[in-house]
């Protein structure tokens with residue numbers, strides 16, 4: 001069998017012909033999902049027939065959820081934008097699962113990515129492709145003025161008319177991709193700042209991208225794992241939708257996620273233990289032994305893929321953290337903190353609420369702690385949890 005060419009991969013389209021695409025419809029015709037056993041779900045998580053999202057057949061798609069009032073404050077422009085983004089993520093889901101993706105970079109110039117010279121890590125070929133897929137979707141949506149991505153040194157000005165600004169990490173966790181470990185896409189959406197109109201384009205693009213997280217109007221991650229899960233908030237709860245691969249629809253599977261107030265899991269790269277500050281070491285030593293405020297021994301889970309580690313934490317509770325200045329405020333910490341807060345948890349840099357921070361640089365890094373309220377409170381009470389020794393690890 002021949003390997004796919006770079007051109008084929010960039011233009012790669014998933015085979016599911018039922019995927020919604022270029023022409024978004026606000027109330028798309030429902031296709032019967034093939035998965036059996038889902039019951040009608042109300043937005044409060046119960047299986048009531050008085051759901052705010054009426055359903056004839058028990059399934060609520062993301063588009064129906066948004067179109068029929070599930071997302072408070074979600075207007076037509078935003079529905080169009082999310083439709084394009086979800087389509088982009090379906091393409092990325094297909095790309096990361098493709099048997100041909102290992103050959104990109106070996107047969108094209110994408111193989112030798114120079115380090116950018118900035119404080120960003122050198123991207124992998126799939127990072128670049130995912131970035132292109134998202135950019136192209138945003139361009140086609142006509143709803144986005146600026147995209148700020150992990151993969152570009154500066155924000156990309158898209159369309160003078162677009163009402164929204166999108167910040168994104170197109171493919172997080174890609175360092176593990178060759179081993180098929182889960183990866184994810186993260187994005188946050190802001191309204192464009194009208195008051196900047198008179199500034200030069202470059203400046204406008206940057207300032208629009210550096211909005212504080214408490215101005216986010218929507219945020220989502222998409223987890224590419226055994227299932228593809230899109231978890232989103234519009235500021236009224238956090239809801240997860242699972243891709244039905246037979247129809248191409250994201251189906252509401254976890255409405256109004258509530259992170260347990262206390263979990264029994266901590267998630268951190270603890271090979272760094274000897275570089276940690278004393279407070280963090282003490283906290284981990286304590287909960288490991290079941291000597292913390294919750295008198296049970298904690299377990300460790302660390303996938304080294306932020307979206308996957310967070311998704312598990314949202315569902316099972318506990319804390320997911322990276323205590324060194326590694327993760328990015330604008331397109332990782334802010335969108336994920338918004339999602340966690342909307343599920344009843346907390347996102348912090350060890351001291352302050354992430355969403356209250358004012359970004360000063362596009363690729364600004366910081367320590368990130370996300371999780372259950374009680375676990376976060378206990379962890380932060382140790383004070384000294386920011387790892388300042390950051391030698392630059394090879395793996």
Ligand SMILES: O=P(O)(O)OC[C@H]1O[C@](O)(COP(=O)(O)O)[C@@H](O)[C@@H]1O
Pocket residue numbers: 121172173174175269304305306307322326393395
């Ligand atoms: O090396 P560490 O400190 O364990 O960091 C791992 C983290 O880095 C990430 O891979 C993100 O880094 P990249 O954006 O450079 O891929 C996360 O997915 C993961 O949680």
